[in-house]
Amino acid sequence: MKMTDVIRRPIITEKSTVIREDGRTLVFEVSRDANKIDIKRAVETLLGSKVESVRTSIFHGKVKRQGRYSGRRSDWKKAYVKLREGEKLPEFLQGA
DSSP states (O other), rough: OOOHEEEEEEEEOOOHHHTTTTTSSEEEEEEEEEHHHHHHHHHHHHOOOOOOEEEEEOOOOOOOOOOEEEEEEEOOOEEEEEEOOTOOGGGGGOOO
């Protein structure tokens, strides 16, 4: 798996903003096939910051309806990445 396929997008929500206030924790949507080692390597190579720990959680897709038609959203995975002491957040996440 390529490094650019592991991290899909940063998650900017109210909860992730509160978590990020400590200056060390980032939240990403990642590939469902990626494990913690893959996520750690991808963050260190793409963002240039050293990672202390990675926590992951899987979210199951909801069943949604539009009238009589029903469909299902796909499952996805979230990763909480904690940077080492003294590491700075990437510039594109500073103001978010």
